[in-house]
Amino acid sequence: MQGLAQRVTALRPDLVNGDATFGELAWNWGRGHGDEGPNWRHRLWFSGGAPVAWAWARLPREAADGAYLSYQVHPGHAGLVDAVIDWYDATAAGLERTVLPSAADAFALERWAAHGYTADLAALGEHGSWTQLNERDLTDVAPPRLPDGYRFRTADEAGPEATAAAHAAAWGSSTYTADTYRGVRRAPGYRGDLHLLVEAADGTMAASTVLWLDEPNRTAEFEPLGTHPEHRRRGLARAMLLHGMRLARAAGATQATVACLGAPGHPQARELYHGTGFRELTRDAPLIRPGSTGPAGGTG
Template sequence: MANSEPVTAADMQLMQGLAQRVTATRPDLVNGDATFGELAWNWGKGHASDGASWTRRLWISGGDLVAWGWTHLPHQVKRSDGSVKDITGAYLAYQVHPDHAALVDEVIDWYDATAADVERTVTPSAADEFALTRWAAHGYETDPASLGDTGSWIQLNQRGLTDLEQPVLPDGFRFRTADEAGPEAAVQAHLDAWAPSTYTAESYQGVRQTAEYRGDLHILVEAPDGTMASSTIMWLDEANRTAEFEPVGTHPDYRRLGLARGMLLHGMHLARAAGAIQMTVACLGAPGHPQARGLYYSVGFREFTRDAPLITTRTERPVGRARRRVHGLDQQTRLRDPPHVCAISTNRE
């Protein structure tokens, strides 16, 4: 298995820039975990604790990032209940600009080389027919865990920010921002909603250090007894005038009171005031996971696109797969000084 180094804040800025460019032209091709907000959230909360198990590669063309891959290698995580979980497989988040679609083969080859000896998963957009064809050619198949009424796959939902309802909370509850409530309350709200969780005060510090985090767009609902009963963070993409809820969670003792619904509506009013004209949020999409989807549909969201989870344990090249050429370069040739595309990696081979 190849060595890895943490993904840097500078890398994240480049990845988010590509997310913005793809969102502007083909938002249906933005892959799972590659949205503007997901990148900030995942990097922010995880880079201190999990960064040693991350490695990335960047493809540059004409001075612009046109593709990237971010591999999460096997590692161990500690959760808030004291339990320890071994992550035994590898996961890839990635994005390729539509104008450079053929680079997906290089991304796949790099991923296969980086995590060759373990089970590998990836979640391309279901709308990216070309990429799905190329993943299949490399031996990737539909992940069985995504099948059936209780399968695990993610749908992305969106709605415009006109004609918003006014938010309503039960008597005694009130909206707060993380700026008002403070870091300790913000962390506890997340832990209560997602227990057992790997989230820590250090995780939140990492989130707050991302350039895109805004404490005034981190919303909480405070119960009469002072408990932060529900919370969400909104990530504002000013270039595309969109905002994304990630994460959204409610304390188990305060569910079914309308808190999350009121919080989402309140958040959308704040996002609109900040300049957004569209909102997005992701959730499990299979029929057996109706709770979050029902909540989001109740405030006007509708499915826009979904991911297509894939998996492979293959370590050898699929029989009969031809070599492909990208930008005039043989796919199996390591990029050194190509005329059009430069691949950059923290992976020390």
């Protein structure tokens, strides 16, 4: 799946779906989503021994909730999107179904519409959940400046417990533990020297991010990035981005990418990334098909 992400990135980076980037796949799989059994269903399509499409459906634990699909189709095999849709409809039959194709993928959007999927107006609202992918080149990256009392560390230096605590605090997660982090370390493409943290004077890991280096495409992806609530608005995230980009450039990358929520009601991350030179590359186009039960009505 990561290999397909790399091949699509090389051909048409605007067609890489938000949940299908090299780093996002590694992050999600490493956190244990691949082990969640019947609630995560997978299907891959191959040509000449190489995957040219995949689908990853998340089914709800409660029937009243909806299903969600992440997927990717190689642009040279675009017609497989119909097979992806058919598989998803069969796998999540009767449920409300959502999906986030790239807004640049005109062919896929046409095929989803032909199968009864329409714009998800709730997701497209003021505080909607769609994301945009941002990019910038690494030819001119300003030096980072941390406030007094803070210093850069790496996950290799900090160790699993402190690294996991940094992410859990930044994202308010009660399920991200040192064991979860060890799963991330096993994900293809992970490098502990590119898993960056900012340490406060008292030893607290105040911010963290993982850089995923796609060597064939010479691209580095920040995923995820977050700051401890008690250390926000001090410029830590900006400094960590600049530090990360300079490390990525030293590792051979020429481009950096980062995703963020794109709806108007979520300006903070977007303003941070735009303030460090990133610009929108592509964005999600949230789609929905009502299920046969529940408040959405309709037929499955």
